[in-house]
Amino acid sequence: LADKSRELRETARAVRAEFDTLVREVKDSAALQALKDRFLGRKSGALSSLLKSLGQLGADERRELGQELNALKNEIEAQLADWQTRLEARQRKDALARERLDTSLPGRRQYVGRRHPLTVVRQELEDIFVAMGYEVYDGPEVEDDYFNFEALNMPPDHPARDMQDTFYLEGPGGLLLRTHTSSAQIHYMLENAHPPEVRIICPGKVYRRDSDVTHSPMFQQVEGLVVGKGISVSHLKGTIEAFLHALFGEAYPVRFRPSYFPYTEPSVEADLGCIVCEGKGRLADDSPCRICKSTGWLEILGSGMVNPAVFEAVNARLGRVAYDPEAVSGFAFGLGIERVAMVRHGIDDIRLFYENDLRFLEQFPS
C-alpha cells in the first residue's frame, strides 16, 4: 500500500512536471484546449486517472493524497485560466496590430442639404425672442389698404406712403401685397385673446416695387410688438439691446436716435457699431469702410412707442376699447432679415438670396 502511495505521488509529480513543461509551449487556444483535455479531461485526463486510483489507498492516505491532488488540480485549472487570459490578450493585440485603419480616409459622402441663409437668420431671431417670452405670429401677405396703411396712421395721400412703393392686385377690393410686416400688428391686436397684453414677433415676406443691388421686390422682415401697462422707451431700448447683442455679440455698441414712422411716437432708430470696421469707419489698410459708409454705424432697425392713433384705429374696428391709450402703452420694431444676413456675411447683392444658386446657398452654415 505504501508502495502504491509512493507510486501515485511520483506519478503526480511527473504529471506536474509535464504540465509545467507543456504549458510553456502553448501557442494558441486549440493547444490550450488540448492541454486541458489531457490533464483535466473527465475520462482520460491525467489528473482524473490519478484521482480514480485513490480508491486503492487506505482512508488516511486517501485523504492526504486526495487533498494534494485536488490542490494540484486547482493549480492546473488556475494556470490554464491564466494562460487563457494571456492568450486572448495576445490575440487581441495581434489582431489590432494586423488591422491598420487609415482614419484619414474619407467616409462615403452623404449629402446634407441646407436651410436657406434667410431661414437661418429668421429662426435665430425667433429663438431669441421666444426665449424672451414672445409668441411668433404670422400675418397675411395679401392685405387691403386698411391693414397696410390706414390702421397704421397712414391715411390716403400720406407722404409716408411714398417711402413704400406698393404692388396692387388687379381686380376689385383694392388688394395689395403688404409693404411691411407692421400690418400683422393690427391683425394680432384684433384677434388677441388676452388684450391688452401683447408680446409678439411677426416674421414674413413683404413686397415693394423696387429692384437693385440693395432692393428686392420681395424681401423679409421681422416685426415686434409689445403692449402692456407701463411699457416705456426704457423697455424698448433694453429689448433691442438684448436681442442685437444676442444676434451679433456683446462686443458691438448699440446707438439709438430719434426718427419718424407714422405708426410710432416717439420713433427711434437703432444703429449697431459696424461689425466690419469695428466702428472705426476705416479698414485695417486705412481704406474707407463700404459697409457703414465710413460712419462706423450700421442702420439696423426702426422702432418706437406705439402711436395712440394705432390703438384708436384698432379699438374703432373692434367696436370697444381693448387698448386704452391712457392705460396701456407699447413699443414696436421692425428689421430686415436680408439686412442682417448681408451685414453678417458681407453679401453685397440682395438679389442673390432669390436666385437659388447652389454656389451661393452652400456657402453658409446651416
Place this chain on the structure above:
Amino acid sequence: VKLPLSWLREYAPFTVEPKRLADDLTSVGLAVDGIETHGAQTVLELDVTTNRVDCMNVYGVAREVAAIYGLALRPLETAASERGAPAGDALEVKVEAPELCGRFSARLLDVKIGPSPAWLRERLELVGIRSINNVVDLTNYVMVEMGQPSHAFDLARVPGASLVVRWSREGETVETLDGQTRTLPAHVGVIAGKGGEPALALAGIMGGASSEIQEDTRTVALEAAWWDPLSTRRAARALGMHTEASHRFERGADVAAGRPSLDRLAHLAEKIGAGSARPGVIEVRGRERPARSIRLRSARVDALVGAPVPWAQQQRTLEALGFAVAGTTAEAEVRPPTWRLDVAREADLVEEVGRHFGLDKIPSALPPSGRVGVLRPSQRRERRIREVLTGIGMTEVINYAFVPAADVAPAPAVRLANPLTSEQDTLRNVDRGAGAGRGAAHQRAARPQGRRALRAGARLPAGSRAPARGAPARAAARGPVVSPPLVAAAAAVRPLRREGHPRAAVRAAGRPAADGRGAGAAARVPAPRPRGAPRQRRPRRGLRRRAASRGRGAYELKGEAVVLELDLESLLEAPAGIARFRSLDRFPAVERDLSILCDESTPAAEIDARVRKVAGERLRSVSLVDRYTGNQVPAGKVSLTVSLRYQDRERTLTSEEVQASVDAVVRELRAAGLEIRGE
C-alpha cells in the same frame, strides 16, 4: 438738406466742432449723413425725416441747435425802408379757393434786375442752387433760410394787376417756368390774373413762364402763401411734378411764415441794392387750421420715456422749440408753433421732450413678462419638416411670389396691377414646378448631377381671386390670406426613392394615425390620372406629384425630374396629439414577398389598397421593396415586389394562417388582372 455752418451760426452762435455738432444733431433726430468742406466753408448734409419740414431750412435747424446748447436764437433781420404808393393800390389779391389757400401774402418791390452779389451766389452754390438773377436768387435764398417758398411775378405781365387763387378747370394749360406746357386736370390750385384768367402759376408747385421775371422787369409782385398739403400733393402727383416748393407744402408749411419771409426778402433786396419795397403787405386769409392746444402731463412723459425728466427741463425744451407752455407739473396746456403741424397730441410732445432729454440718458430695461414664449405646435412641426428634408439632402430655396403669366396659365391668375416686369406680373398659385425647375437649373449649372430643392412659400389657392384662409368669419377678421404649401422637388432621383422625401416630411410632422396604420399612411400618393380621364379633386391631405416633363424641357434638366408637393397647411394645422406607448411585440413577425407583374400604368397605391383589403387583421404592413423593368419583363410591364409583414400580439402565427392570408391576397390581385410570379 445741405446746411452751411456759417449760415447756421448767424442764428445760433454755437462753438462746438463740426463733428460734435453732427453727432448732437443726429442724437436729436436730425441725422447728419455727411460733412463736406468747400474751401473755408463746412456744409452738413442732413437727412430730415418727412415729418420735420420745419427743419428743411437753416433757421429751423438753428432753432434745434439753440435748444441743444441752451443758446438764444437770434431773430431774422426784416427791417426795410418802404417807398412809393401803398402796395394795395397797385395789386389786387383774391382767394376764391379758401380750402386750398390758408393765407396769401404779397408785397410789391420796385427792382432793378441784375446779377446777385458774390456772397449770395456763393451761399446758394453751397446748397446746390444755381444763380439766376438777383430777385429770383433772393426768393431761393429766403426759402433755404426760412423754408417758405415764394414766387416773384413780373407785375407788368400779370393781367389786370390782379392775383386770383382758384381751382383749375380740366383741360386748361399753363406753360411752367421749366418751359413745359402742362395741361391741367380739374382741381389743381392755380394763381391766375384778373377775373381768374389766365392761369399764371401752379399753386405751391411752380411758377409760369408768362409772368416770369425778365431783364426789363421793373416791379415784382412777391407771393408767399400757405397751400393745403393734401391738395398740393394730389396736384403734384397728378402732374407728375415734384419741386422744392411742393415737397415743403405737401408736408405742411408754416401758415404764419408768409409776411416775415416777404419782409426778409424786402430787407435783403434793399441790402443788396436790388430794389425797394412799396409800403404794406397785402394779406388775404383763406381757411386756416385752428390753433391746437394739447394737454401735457409731466408724469406721462416720465412714464412713456421710462426715466424722470424734471418739469423745468420739459418746459425749457418745449419753449426753446417755440411751444407755448402754460400750467403746472400735473397738467399743462401746450400750444405748438405754427410751423409744427406734425405735433398734434401728447405723444408728440413726449417725443420733443424725449429727444432733447437724450435717448442715451434713458436707462435700458427689459419689460416685465408674465408669459412663457413657445413656438406653436405647427411652427415646431414646420421646423421639423425642414430639418428632416435638409437632413436627407434637400436644399431650401426661396422663390419670388410672382412669376410670368405663362407659368400659371391656364389656371385663373391673380395678377399684379403694377408689375415691375412682365416676367413677374402674376402671383404664383399652383407651383407647376416653376420654382423647383428654376432652382434645379441653377443647381445643374453648379454641379454635374442633380440636387434636390426644397421650397416653402406662400401660394394662392388655385382659382382664388380673393384668397382666404380659415373659416369665413375668421377670414373676415384677418383679411385675405395666402396659404403656405411646401414644395419639394427632386431631380434625378431613383424612382423608388423619389417619393420617399416628402413621406419622410409627413412622418416628421407627426401626423396622427387617423386610420390606425401610422402616419406614413397619410402620405400615400394618389393614383395618377390616366390620360384622358376626368380630373379628380385632390385629397385634402398629403402629397401630389407632377412629372415635370414640361419644366424639364424648359430648364434643360437631364435625367428624370419629379415635382412633389406637400400640402403643408393641412399637415401643420392637424391636431398634434400625444403619442401613446404600446407594449413591445413578444411574438415574431412573418414576412412574405410577392412579385407582381403589372402594366406600367398600374399605380402602386392600387396594389397596396387591394392587399390591405383582403389580407386580414394580422397584416402589420405592406411595403414596396422593388420596382423593376428590363430583362425578363415584357415591354410596357413592370415587376413590383411587395413585402407583407404579419404579426399577432398574443401568439406566434402558424404558417398555415399566414399562407391563408397570402392566398387571399393572390386571389384578389389575380382577379384584378395582375400576374403573380412564383406563387
